[in-house]
Amino acid sequence: MNINIYGGGLTGLTIAFELSKYKDFTISLFEKETILGGMAKSKNTKDNVPSEHSWRGYGPFYYNTMDILKKLKLKNNFCHKERIVESFNTYTKEEIAKHNTRNDLWCYLGKNVYDVTKYVNQHPGGSFILKAGGKDLEKVWKENGFGWHLQNSTVMNKLKDFKIGTIQENFKNKIENKNNSKKVIQKTAFDNLKELDFNLLFNNVKPKNYGEKLKIQDYFVLFYLFIRVLVSNKRKKEYYKIRLEPILKKYISKEGYYYLADYIAGPGFGFDKNTMSLAHYADFVLYNLQTGNKNWYVMNQPTNDGWIDLLVNEIKKRKVNIQLNQTVQKINMNKHKITNCIVNNRKVFADIHIFCVDPFRFQTILENSNISGKKYDKLNQINNQISFRIGFNEFLKLTNDNKNAKGFVLIDSAYNITFYSQTDSWCKYFPIKNPNIKTLLSGTIIQPYNNGVVYEKSALSLTIKQLKNEIIQQFLDSKEFINLIKKYNNGYQLTKNDFNYVEIYDDWYYDKKTKSLKTKNKKWVNNFLNEEFRPSQITNLSNMFIGGSHTKTSCNIWSMESAVESGKIIANLILKKTNKKQVYLYDHNKTYFSWLKPIDDLLYSFNLPNLINIILLLIIINVLIKLIKKIFTQ
Numbered sequence: 001m002n003i004n005i006y007g008g009g010l011t012g013l014t015i016a017f018e019l020s021k022y023k024d025f026t027i028s029l030f031e032k033e034t035i036l037g038g039m040a041k042s043k044n045t046k047d048n049v050p051s052e053h054s055w056r057g058y059g060p061f062y063y064n065t066m067d068i069l070k071k072l073k074l075k076n077n078f079c080h081k082e083r084i085v086e087s088f089n090t091y092t093k094e095e096i097a098k099h100n101t102r103n104d105l106w107c108y109l110g111k112n113v114y115d116v117t118k119y120v121n122q123h124p125g126g127s128f129i130l131k132a133g134g135k136d137l138e139k140v141w142k143e144n145g146f147g148w149h150l151q152n153s154t155v156m157n158k159l160k161d162f163k164i165g166t167i168q169e170n171f172k173n174k175i176e177n178k179n180n181s182k183k184v185i186q187k188t189a190f191d192n193l194k195e196l197d198f199n200l201l202f203n204n205v206k207p208k209n210y211g212e213k214l215k216i217q218d219y220f221v222l223f224y225l226f227i228r229v230l231v232s233n234k235r236k237k238e239y240y241k242i243r244l245e246p247i248l249k250k251y252i253s254k255e256g257y258y259y260l261a262d263y264i265a266g267p268g269f270g271f272d273k274n275t276m277s278l279a280h281y282a283d284f285v286l287y288n289l290q291t292g293n294k295n296w297y298v299m300n301q302p303t304n305d306g307w308i309d310l311l312v313n314e315i316k317k318r319k320v321n322i323q324l325n326q327t328v329q330k331i332n333m334n335k336h337k338i339t340n341c342i343v344n345n346r347k348v349f350a351d352i353h354i355f356c357v358d359p360f361r362f363q364t365i366l367e368n369s370n371i372s373g374k375k376y377d378k379l380n381q382i383n384n385q386i387s388f389r390i391g392f393n394e395f396l397k398l399t400n401d402n403k404n405a406k407g408f409v410l411i412d413s414a415y416n417i418t419f420y421s422q423t424d425s426w427c428k429y430f431p432i433k434n435p436n437i438k439t440l441l442s443g444t445i446i447q448p449y450n451n452g453v454v455y456e457k458s459a460l461s462l463t464i465k466q467l468k469n470e471i472i473q474q475f476l477d478s479k480e481f482i483n484l485i486k487k488y489n490n491g492y493q494l495t496k497n498d499f500n501y502v503e504i505y506d507d508w509y510y511d512k513k514t515k516s517l518k519t520k521n522k523k524w525v526n527n528f529l530n531e532e533f534r535p536s537q538i539t540n541l542s543n544m545f546i547g548g549s550h551t552k553t554s555c556n557i558w559s560m561e562s563a564v565e566s567g568k569i570i571a572n573l574i575l576k577k578t579n580k581k582q583v584y585l586y587d588h589n590k591t592y593f594s595w596l597k598p599i600d601d602l603l604y605s606f607n608l609p610n611l612i613n614i615i616l617l618l619i620i621i622n623v624l625i626k627l628i629k630k631i632f633t634q
Contacts, residue, residue, distance in 0.1 A: 001578065004341065004348060005029045006328040007356030009038020010560055011547040013311050014068060014567025015354060018583045019574060020318035028350070029315075030326040030343055035304070036312050039523065040560055042302035045503055048433045050302045053505055053523075054270075054387045055420055055442040057407070058193060060294035061287040062561040063586035064568055072189040072310040079192055079300050079427040090168035100133030103431060106164075109137040114162040115402075117428055121395055121438070122490075161400055189307035193297040194425060195404045200263060200411045201480040218256040228612045229282035233597040235604045239279035240531040247278065258411065266446035267409040267418035270559070272383055273447070275527035283556050286591055298405045298420060301430040328357070331369040337542050354570060356547040360522045379533040379550065383525040386445040386459055386508060386517070388471055390419075391437035391501030397488040398424055410481065413474045414452045415459055419443030437501050445471075453477060460517045463510045467517070468502040475499075524550050525558045537570050545570045554588035 001024060005012045008031030019025050035043050039053045058065065091113050099106035105117045114137075116129065123129040132140045141149045149155045214222075225247065229239045245265075248257050265273040269284050288294075299306035316322060330342040331353075340347045355362055359380050366373035398421045399406045405425035410417040423432065423439045432440050448459035452470040459467055475481055476496060485494045507519045526534065534552050537545050547570050549562035556562070568585045575582055600611040608614065 001352065002026045002350040003028070003352045003354065003574070004350035005354045005356060006341070006343075007031065007038070007547070008033070008036040008322070008324075009356060009548070010040050010308075010563040011038075011549070011567040011570075012354070012356035013037070013308070013315065014564050015356070015547065015571050016315045016320050017068065017071075017311060018568060018571035020315050020320050022580060024578075026321075027315075028321040028323065028348070030323050030328060030348070032325065032327040034324050036322070036324075037304055037308040038563070039521070040303055040563075041308060042304045044433075045506070047501070047503070049389060049391065049437065049440065049501065049503060050422070050432070050442075051389060051503060051505055052303060052387060052442060053507065053521075054385060054444045055418075056298060056303055056560070057196060057270075058297040058299075059287065059559070059561065060291040060296065061555075061588070062559075062564075064555075064564045064584075065561050066190060067584050067586070068311065068564060069190040069193070069307055070188045072307055072314060074187045074189065074191065074310070079306075079429055090165055092168060096167075097134035100135075102130060104428060105130065105133050107132040107135055107137050107140075108167055109159065111166045112159075112163055113165045113167060114159055115164045115428070116162050118395060118397065119158075119162060164402060189310050192300050192306040194300045195295040196298050196407050196420075197295065197401070197404050198263075198268070198407045198409065199484075200409050201478050201484065203410075203412050203477050204479050214256045214259065215253045218252050221251045222260075224612070225278060226282040226285060227593075228610045229279050230286055230591065230593045231596040231611050232600050232604075234601050235610060236279055237532060239282070240277045241528055242278040243528045244276050244278045244281050245273050262411055262416055263409055266416055267407075267444075269557070270385075270525070272385075272525060272527065274449075275381070275525075275529060277528035277531065280526065280528075280531070280557060283588075287555070287588065290591065295404070296407075298407070298425055300405075300425065300427045302426075305430065328355070328365060329368055331365060331371065331544075333369075333371075333541060336540060338544050350543075352543050352545070352574065354545045354547055356567070358522065358548065359524050359550045362546070375533050375535065379530045379535075380522075380524065381527065381530055382519075383523045384448050384460060384519070385523065386448050386467070387505040388443050388445070388468075389501070389503040390441045390443065390471065390475070390499060391432075391434070391503075392439040392498045393436065393500040394489075394492070394498055395423070395438040396485055396492065396494070396498075397421075398484055400488060408481075410474060410478050413478060414447075414450050415445040415470070415474060416447040416450070417443055417445055417471070417474060434501075440501075443471075461515070462517065464504055464508070464517075467504060471502060472496060472499050526550070526556070531556075537566060537573065545573065554586075556588070 003019065003025055005015055005027065008029055012029055013036060016027055016029050020027055035041050040056060042050055042052045045051050096106050096108055096113060099115070102120055103117065105120060106113065106115050108114065116132070120129055131144065138150060141147050229236060232239065245261060248260055252260065261273045265271045265276055265281065271280065312322070326343050328341055328343050329345070332339050332341065338353045340349045341353060355365070357365070359376055363373045363376035363380060366376070398408070405420060407418065407420045419441045421439065421441050445459050451457055452459065452474070454470045454473045455462060455466055459470065462470060482494055485492055507521050508517050509520070511518045534550060535546055536552050537547060539546055547566045549558045549566060551566050553562040553565045553569065555565050565585070568583055572582045572585060596611060603609070603611055603614065
């Protein structure tokens with residue numbers, strides 16, 4: 001069976017990965033870009049700086065995504081080696097001795113092991129620190145006349161910042177002893193994930209309780225709002241049409257609103273707070289709660305290096321025919337079946353055609369093919385969050401936590417900026433290759449519609465150069481960001497001169513005709529306006545499927561998880577059709593409240609109120625009856 005997949009994003013790659021296990025499928029994948037991965041991909045700029053559409057957070061409920069990651073084995077991966085070391089925190093002297101270069105410098109003192117790589121350029125003694133590479137600090141100091149370091153409290157306290165573990169003479173962290181046999185521990189792309197903690201940073205002085213704690217009445221309001229959604233099934237389509245932001249503004253405290261709308265909604269979950277629905281927000285909250293409220297993750301290296309390239313290499317080994325710079329233009333069909341598609345002005349044939357392109361491009365393909373795409377007129381609303389990178393000419397730490405990554409939100413910045421430090425979060429084997437950039441932050445403008453502080457215009461109304469100036473100023477305006485730099489960098493005072501690099505993701509360009517920023521690849525996010533128009537993976541054409549996170553999935557949020565789930569759904573549809581074993585597919589509809597949904601469906605079929613409303617009404621009636629009885633018995 002010949003299968004053509006159009007689009008090499010996460011959905012297309014997932015389908016190719018799941019189906020290419022079978023030799024009776026001949027698979028071709030067509031991608032219009034030169035790099036695979038879709039909007040999740042990472043790539044290097046002409047300045048040799050890693051760039052991305054938006055920095056990637058991995059939710060603990062990304063079960064379908066994690067399933068793919070765990071199947072991608074790591075081979076000769078430096079971050080994998082570091083991951084093993086970090087997890088044990090014990091090292092042999094032989095292992096330490098291997099870390100003896102400027103870009104990878106370890107040493108030890110007594111039983112403690114230190115990684116001083118990030119201190120090399122700040123060392124008061126200059127390049128002398130390189131003599132300690134892989135060696136015993138006490139011996140190096142005494143041999144070179146610096147024995148007094150051993151009694152100096154400043155030196156000893158500074159060393160504590162770089163401690164990574166202790167010495168163990170017989171280190172066996174790469175070998176698992178079991179039943180007297182040796183087994184190599186196999187690591188996967190899943191092991192490239194690093195837990196993420198979030199910090200909120202404020203301009204000027206943080207107002208009391210600002211965006212950090214919900215009031216008791218807020219919890220009651222949220223419980224009532226969300227529980228109605230979570231027990232519903234058929235009725236849920238109504239809650240997807242309810243815009244949440246005005247409800248929060250009306251019924252939640254000012255502090256609670258900032259936390260829920262300016263932090264959790266946008267920087268946390270990736271919603272546009274202006275168009276998010278009640279049901280989408282409730283779903284995401286439940287997904288997180290069902291994991292035990294575990295932390296989110298980021299990759300400890302660029303996304304393509306961490307897993308997408310591994311996925312691509314695997315499907316290449318399975319003889320999937322990958323063709324880049326290939327744009328699908330038109331569908332040719334006869335009755336209810338595709339005969340061929342036009343790709344780069346040539347006909348391509350297959351038994352099954354799968355379209356995993358964004359809904360905007362797919363609408364164009366349908367229009368070129370004289371196929372009705374009216375649904376897409378209502379489906380396709382653009383989300384204009386803008387991605388950027390900021391580089392500094394000094395090495396600047398934003399945390400002393402070597403274990404977890406740190407995400408940040410400039411919570412009261414004009415553009416509601418979120419970012420993380422790639423320098424702190426990535427493993428040291430992926431340094432920034434541009435020698436002029438010592439620290440690199442990757443960020444996203446969540447609210448580009450707000451007016452900025454420099455030009456007093458929305459981000460979309462600025463030129464690329466103006467937007468770069470605006471971003472720099474919003475970082476400088478954050479007193480807590482400035483103080484963070486001071487705290488972890490020996491009182492360093494950040495100035496505008498330290499910003500030596502700003503890059504806006506290259507999808508964005510300034511259109512002189514409209515005098516506004518536009519994007520080459522439009523981003524789609526589901527909201528209260530378009531949820532009901534999301535298409536199924538199955539179409540009216542017998543040999544055509546539609547994939548992507550804009551299609552209907554149980555993870556009802558535009559995300560990497562819904563993209564991967566969509567791919568798995570299509571894979572299973574084809575496998576079922578050919579009597580083959582189904583692949584793992586996690587259903588996010590299975591929740592704590594699943595057993596209550598049939599009850600609410602029954603109520604809904606009789607046009608009765610939501611189950612929760614009825615329960616509350618019965619409670620109120622019961623209380624009133626008791627009060628009335630008490631009054632008349634007195």
